[in-house]
Amino acid sequence: MGTVVSFDVRFAPALPEMPWVALARARAALRRADAVFSTWKENSPMSCLRRGELELSEAPEVVRDVLELCAEARRWSGGWFDPWAMPGGVDPTGLVKGWAAQKALGELVAAGVSGALVNAAGDIASHGGPEPGTAWRVGVQDPFAADRLACVVELTGAIATSGTYERGAHLVDPHTGRPAARLASASVCGPDLALADAMATALMVAGEGGVDLLADLPGYEAYLIRLDGSVRPTSGFPIVAGAGT
Amino acid sequence: MRRAPVVLGSTAVGLVAILGFHTHGSTVSLVQPGGTSPAAGSQGSSTSQGSSSSASTGAGSLSSGTGPSGSVSGSSSTTPTTAASTAAARSAVGADEQTQYGAVQVKVTVVGSRITAIQTVQLSAFDPRSAQINAAAAPMLQQEALSAQSANINGVSGASYTSAAYIASLQSALDQLGFK
Numbered sequence: 391m392g393t394v395v396s397f398d399v400r401f402a403p404a405l406p407e408m409p410w411v412a413l414a415r416a417r418a419a420l421r422r423a424d425a426v427f428s429t430w431k432e433n434s435p436m437s438c439l440r441r442g443e444l445e446l447s448e449a450p451e452v453v454r455d456v457l458e459l460c461a462e463a464r465r466w467s468g469g470w471f472d473p474w475a476m477p478g479g480v481d482p483t484g485l486v487k488g489w490a491a492q493k494a495l496g497e498l499v500a501a502g503v504s505g506a507l508v509n510a511a512g513d514i515a516s517h518g519g520p521e522p523g524t525a526w527r528v529g530v531q532d533p534f535a536a537d538r539l540a541c542v543v544e545l546t547g548a549i550a551t552s553g554t555y556e557r558g559a560h561l562v563d564p565h566t567g568r569p570a571a572r573l574a575s576a577s578v579c580g581p582d583l584a585l586a587d588a589m590a591t592a593l594m595v596a597g598e599g600g601v602d603l604l605a606d607l608p609g610y611e612a613y614l615i616r617l618d619g620s621v622r623p624t625s626g627f628p629i630v631a632g633a634g635t
Numbered sequence: 636m637r638r639a640p641v642v643l644g645s646t647a648v649g650l651v652a653i654l655g656f657h658t659h660g661s662t663v664s665l666v667q668p669g670g671t672s673p674a675a676g677s678q679g680s681s682t683s684q685g686s687s688s689s690a691s692t693g694a695g696s697l698s699s700g701t702g703p704s705g706s707v708s709g710s711s712s713t714t715p716t717t718a719a720s721t722a723a724a725r726s727a728v729g730a731d732e733q734t735q736y737g738a739v740q741v742k743v744t745v746v747g748s749r750i751t752a753i754q755t756v757q758l759s760a761f762d763p764r765s766a767q768i769n770a771a772a773a774p775m776l777q778q779e780a781l782s783a784q785s786a787n788i789n790g791v792s793g794a795s796y797t798s799a800a801y802i803a804s805l806q807s808a809l810d811q812l813g814f815k
Contacts, residue, residue, distance in 0.1 A: 514790055
């Protein structure tokens with residue numbers, strides 16, 4: 391299975407370090423995350439943990455860090471995002487892609503680039519903008535027509551989208567253990583992609599009522615597309631009026 | 636004085652590197668000179684790629700992985716150059732890339748140094764679920780590839796299924812055209 395991560399990096403010529411070096415570090419961060427957390431790789435620490443061949447105390451520290459983040463996201467999501475309720479054992483996949491992309495972005499930000507967009511196959515972490523004083527513009531996929539956008543947002547931070555049309559979305563209702571999707575798609579933007587990713591997954595399963603959970607999360611906004619195609623953005627969702635679609 | 640890693644007069648360069656994640660090493664990179672940078676946009680012609688030497692022409696290339704790799708740069712995009720209006724459209728069909736879910740093959744059309752269209756010529760799947768996902772993902776991948784050249788959108792948030800095979804086929808089509 392292929393997941394593709396794309397980078398868009400903008401920088402001033404006077405940068406102290408060649409941006410390719412920072413990009414190489416960003417890519418290395420993704421590869422490390424893949425090596426540790428891939429549930430597709432039989433011998434990754436995560437796979438061993440799931441099979442019970444590895445104790446959490448023996449796992450790499452980063453595994454414990456991510457599972458702690460998962461526990462936090464489970465709390466914020468009112469239990470609708472629950473890696474421990476996945477069939478086949480604990481599975482942080484719903485958060486780890488966003489987490490890895492956010493880490494990769496961190497490498498670029500640390501290098502002093504003026505703008506960076508890390509797009510982990512539709513889950514996007516960003517910094518700055520394409521030009522000084524501008525914001526990154528990102529389209530939200532229309533879940534009913536793959537060649538159309540539902541809306542365009544001006545991004546500050548991250549955006550994650552979960553939809554019924556994606557593979558491996560882990561859209562499982564933690565209360566029943568069965569697959570569930572109560573929306574056509576859910577997009578969540580906010581400061582951190584790991585949490586946005588987890589909350590988008592949670593909203594897909596929880597349905598529209600779950601949007602109240604974001605009230606306790608300053609800076610996080612949602613754009614829900616119902617199964618009938620109607621939409622519900624939260625009040626602060628950064629839509630660009632009349633753009634793109 | 637330090638030599639700027641980007642073309643003289645340009646204050647920013649756009650760089651799109653696509654790499655595999657959860658893949659088996661088939662990676663390619665797409666490189667785009669700054670879409671809104673007048674200097675990069677006026678380059679107009681494709682430039683030779685390879686290691687860091689390309690940095691001085693306004694586009695850097697990054698490629699990695701053990702699979703087929705390459706780089707693509709397109710002069711873009713807010714100011715269509717006259718070169719684009721005189722250059723003929725050229726097309727090529729990429730390799731038939733097999734995945735565990737089915738086959739992917741794309742056709743790409745370029746005008747000058749700009750990708751103008753990407754069509755899916757073959758998209759088979761071994762099961763209905765994959766067929767459904769492929770049908771949804773292919774246009775999105777097309778949009779992603781084209782939007783890399785667009786001044787209006789910098790990315791698309793959506794389906795998390797994207798295919799390294801799609802990009803590999805796209806790359807092989809671009810290679811046939813000598814598109815750098």
